[in-house]
Amino acid sequence: MAAQAASEMIFFIGSVIISAALVGVFFVSVSDMADSVTRSGAESAASLESRVTVLNDPTNVVYNATSEEFTLWVKNTGTRSLSVNETIVLVDAQTFTNASYASALPPNVTAWGPGVTVVFTLQGLNLTASSDHFLKVVAGHDASDTLEFYW
Amino acid sequence: MGFSVAAAAAILFAGAVVSFSILAGSIQQASDAMREAEEAARERALELAGTQVSLESASANGTVVELNLTNSGSSVIHIDTMDVLVNGTLRTANITLRQVDGVAGTSLWAPGQVLRLAVQAPEGPAATVKLVTDSGFSFYAQVV
Numbered sequence: 001m002a003a004q005a006a007s008e009m010i011f012f013i014g015s016v017i018i019s020a021a022l023v024g025v026f027f028v029s030v031s032d033m034a035d036s037v038t039r040s041g042a043e044s045a046a047s048l049e050s051r052v053t054v055l056n057d058p059t060n061v062v063y064n065a066t067s068e069e070f071t072l073w074v075k076n077t078g079t080r081s082l083s084v085n086e087t088i089v090l091v092d093a094q095t096f097t098n099a100s101y102a103s104a105l106p107p108n109v110t111a112w113g114p115g116v117t118v119v120f121t122l123q124g125l126n127l128t129a130s131s132d133h134f135l136k137v138v139a140g141h142d143a144s145d146t147l148e149f150y151w
Numbered sequence: 152m153g154f155s156v157a158a159a160a161a162i163l164f165a166g167a168v169v170s171f172s173i174l175a176g177s178i179q180q181a182s183d184a185m186r187e188a189e190e191a192a193r194e195r196a197l198e199l200a201g202t203q204v205s206l207e208s209a210s211a212n213g214t215v216v217e218l219n220l221t222n223s224g225s226s227v228i229h230i231d232t233m234d235v236l237v238n239g240t241l242r243t244a245n246i247t248l249r250q251v252d253g254v255a256g257t258s259l260w261a262p263g264q265v266l267r268l269a270v271q272a273p274e275g276p277a278a279t280v281k282l283v284t285d286s287g288f289s290f291y292a293q294v295v
Contacts, residue, residue, distance in 0.1 A: 012155040019159035023166030030170035034177035041181020045188035051195075053287040060239025060279060073241045075234060077287035079191055106244070115232030115285040117243065 043141070050143035051078035054135070055117060058149040063127060070122040074137050074145070081113045082140045089122060090136045096122050127151055195286060201225035202288040207265065209294040213275045215247070216294060218268045220282075222260050230266060231258035232285040237272040239279070245271040 055073040056062070062071035072089065076082055084103045089096040102121040105112065112118055120137075127133060135147040203224030210217050216237055222228055230251070234243045248269035251260050260266050272278070278294040 008155070012158060015155040015159040016162065019162040019166075023162055026166055027170055030174055034173050037174070037181050038177040041177075041184045044181075045184040048185075048188035048192045051287065053283060053289075055234055055236060055241065055281070055283050057236050057239040057279060057281045057291075060236075062239055071240075073234070073236075075283060075285075075287070077195075077285060079195070115229070117234050117241070119241065 046080060046141040047143075049078050049080040050082060050139065050141035051076075052082070052137055052139045052143045052145050053077045054137055054145045054147045056135075056147055056149070058147060061149050061151055063125070063151055065127070065129070068124050068126055070125045070127070072120040072122060072135070072137070073117050074120060074139070075117040076112050076114050076139075078143060079114050080141070081111050082143065084112050084118055086140045087118075087120070088138045089120060090134075090138070091122065091125055092127070092133055094125060096120075096125075100124060198226045199286045199288055202228065202284060202286060204228075204282065204288075204290040206292045209280070209292055211272075211274050211276050211278045211294045213273060214271065216242075216270045216272050216274060216278055216280060217248075218266075218270075218280060218292060218294075220266045220268065220290075220292070222262050222264055222266065225262055226286070227262070228260040228284050228288075229258055230260050234283045235268070235270050236281040236283075237270060237274050237278055240272075242270045242272050247271055 053075045055075055063069070070091070074087070084105070085098040087098070087103075089101060100123055102123065104119050106116065109116055129151065132148065132150050135149070136144060137146075138144045201224050203222070205221050205223040207219040207221055209219070230249050234241060235246060236242065246268065248267060249255065250267040251257050252264045270280075276295055280292040280294060282290045282292070
């Protein structure tokens with residue numbers, strides 16, 4: 001009788017420990033999944049709220065062939081602030097990061113918020129004369145715009 | 152033995168309920184964020200689709216470019232965040248006059264109203280003026 005009670009106790013404790021361990025593993029996996037769902041939702045929402053527009057007039061681009069500087073104006077036409085320094089500009093086969101362009105916000109403006117236009121000066125851009133060119137701006141949250149022009 | 156199975160089942164069931172509520176909460180949160188962002192994106196798309204501008208008159212004298220424009224769409228345009236390029240150069244900082252139906256104190260340009268815009272720019276006639284609104288709408292005007 002005492003032996004049966006002892007074995008039932010061992011079964012009971014064993015089953016509680018195993019089920020608690022299973023719940024623990026399950027709980028960790030579900031928490032990771034929940035974090036991932038929340039993060040993915042926030043990223044998708046940020047992507048929908050972020051938009052940029054290249055202002056440059058394709059018929060009158062501002063490019064100085066001597067100093068190899070190209071002036072680019074990009075307006076935040078979304079509803080979310082963007083980071084200027086995270087912006088990447090692609091021109092033909094060249095890539096410009098914040099190390100290879102100078103950027104400036106309008107006077108008295110401290111952040112690239114909605115409606116704000118940033119001027120980027122791309123340095124060391126060697127454009128082939130009398131040909132078509134392709135420019136793409138990629139800002140934060142995958143907001144991007146393109147410009148095709150002839151120079 | 153029966154009691155052990157019942158205890159294990161109760162623990163597993165409680166764990167499943169808690170996990171499900173955590174997962175349901177984050178799905179709800181993500182779905183709310185997405186719905187709000189989609190709603191805002193739809194509103195922006197409608198605003199952009201309803202934006203239209205027509206040129207009434209334009210002049211350039213080598214110092215100032217002046218434009219009279221009508222909001223011929225169905226959206227209100229915010230003129231304080233509207234950018235102006237003259238011959239490819241951004242001249243927003245050189246705007247000297249923004250008047251909507253003769254009123255200078257407003258930043259709202261409603262449908263049917265006429266905007267008088269003066270920009271300091273050393274450009275003569277045959278200048279190309281490009282306007283870009285905060286919704287991303289672009290309008291080109293040729294000053295002849």
